[in-house]
Amino acid sequence: AQTVTQSQPEMSVQEAETVTLSCTYDTSESDYYLFWYKQPPSRQMILVIRQEAYKQQNATENRFSVNFQKAAKSFSLKISDSQLGDAAMYFCAYRSYLTQGGSEKLVFGKGTKLTVNP
Amino acid sequence: KAGVTQTPRYLIKTRGQQVTLSCSPISGHRSVSWYQQTPGQGLQFLFEYFSETQRNKGNFPGRFSGRQFSNSRSEMNVSTLELGDSALYLCASSNRGREKETQYFGPGTRLLVL
Numbered sequence: 001a002q003t004v005t006q007s008q009p010e011m012s013v014q015e016a017e018t019v020t021l022s023c024t025y026d027t028s029e030s031d032y033y034l035f036w037y038k039q040p041p042s043r044q045m046i047l048v049i050r051q052e053a054y055k056q057q058n059a060t061e062n063r064f065s066v067n068f069q070k071a072a073k074s075f076s077l078k079i080s081d082s083q084l085g086d087a088a089m090y091f092c093a094y095r096s097y098l099t100q101g102g103s104e105k106l107v108f109g110k111g112t113k114l115t116v117n118p
Numbered sequence: 119k120a121g122v123t124q125t126p127r128y129l130i131k132t133r134g135q136q137v138t139l140s141c142s143p144i145s146g147h148r149s150v151s152w153y154q155q156t157p158g159q160g161l162q163f164l165f166e167y168f169s170e171t172q173r174n175k176g177n178f179p180g181r182f183s184g185r186q187f188s189n190s191r192s193e194m195n196v197s198t199l200e201l202g203d204s205a206l207y208l209c210a211s212s213n214r215g216r217e218k219e220t221q222y223f224g225p226g227t228r229l230l231v232l
Contacts, residue, residue, distance in 0.1 A: 035220075043206060045223035091161065103174035104149055104212055104221060108161040 002027045002094050006109035013082045014117050020067075021077045021112045023092030031097035034068065034075045035106070040088040048090070051075065053097075079114075087116045120145065122211050122224035130230045136197040139227045143190050143211030149173075150192040151221060152184060155206040164207075167192055196229075204231045 003026045013019035025034070036048040051059045051068050058066050063083075067076045079086055092109040123142045131137050143150050152164040163176040167186035184194040190211075196203055206228050210221040 037223075042225070043228075044225045045208060045210075047220055047222065050220060103166055104151060105163045105166060105174050105176075106151070106153070106161075106210075106221060107163070108153075110160045 002029070002032075002096070002107045004092050004094050004107050004109040006090075006092055006112050008112045009110070010113045010115070012115040012117060013079070015082055015084060017082055018078060018080045019082055019114065021079075021090050021092075021114065023075045023077070023109055025073050025075065025092070025094050025107075027073070027094065029096055033095045033097070034066075035093040035095070036064070036066070036075075036077045037091045037093060037108075038086075038088045039091065039111075040085075045091075049077065082116050084116050084118060087114055089113050122209055122222055124207075124209050124224040124227050126227060127225065128228050128230075130232065131199050132232050133199055133201060135199050136195065137199060137229060138193055138195045139207055139209075139229075141192045141194075141209030141211075141224060143192070143209075144213075144222055147211035147213050147222075148190050149212045149221075150186055150190065151210045151212075152192070152194050153208045153210065154178075155208060155226070156204075161208070164194065199231045201231050204229060 093106045149168045151166040166174045186192045212221045
């Protein structure tokens with residue numbers, strides 16, 4: 001079974017600074033997807049960024065980028081130019097490659113609470 | 119287009135009662151998954167439906183059940199509620215196999231069992 005570990009329960013960053021959230025995972029599969037979701041106090045889970053394991057290039061979405069190290073099974077999220085609106089719980093999630101009849105089940109880490117200080 | 123909607127948003131029940139939660143996926147999405155979120159256990163997968171068929175089920179007791187209708191709307195039911203069932207129940211939909219394999223979440227239903 002796959003597992004996802006987020007070793008930082010809480011992190012804080014100054015506004016406009018850069019912060020990196022860590023995530024490691026364990027799997028015996030070679031094809032899979034990794035996601036970072038953000039959950040603000042409103043509780044709505046919002047997709048931040050996704051990475052396909054077969055792609056060597058790290059995904060980027062505006063101020064958000066990942067450092068994907070497949071051999072090390074590491075998937076960290078970097079937030080540049082942090083804004084007050086970035087304050088939220090951040091969840092790392094794993095999903096197996098979707099084969100015919102396969103499952104879209106997401107396996108989540110425990111989350112990292114990010115505080116952004118003005 | 120409209121996002122995933124969940125009703126009701128908040129619910130208070132007492133032990134022993136049963137509850138039904140509803141989820142309407144994004145238009146065109148045929149896959150719906152349910153997750154339970156608690157402070158202690160985090161986010162746990164409940165079940166997944168695609169084209170009215172259950173594709174996968176998490177490690178939850180039989181008191182937790184679900185179904186999907188022909189219009190892709192989904193319901194989950196919890197019978198004989200226990201205090202430990204208090205949680206945020208999240209529904210997610212996807213256009214299975216498309217749209218970059220991404221699940222989009224609804225706002226959740228917060229269930230409190232007294």
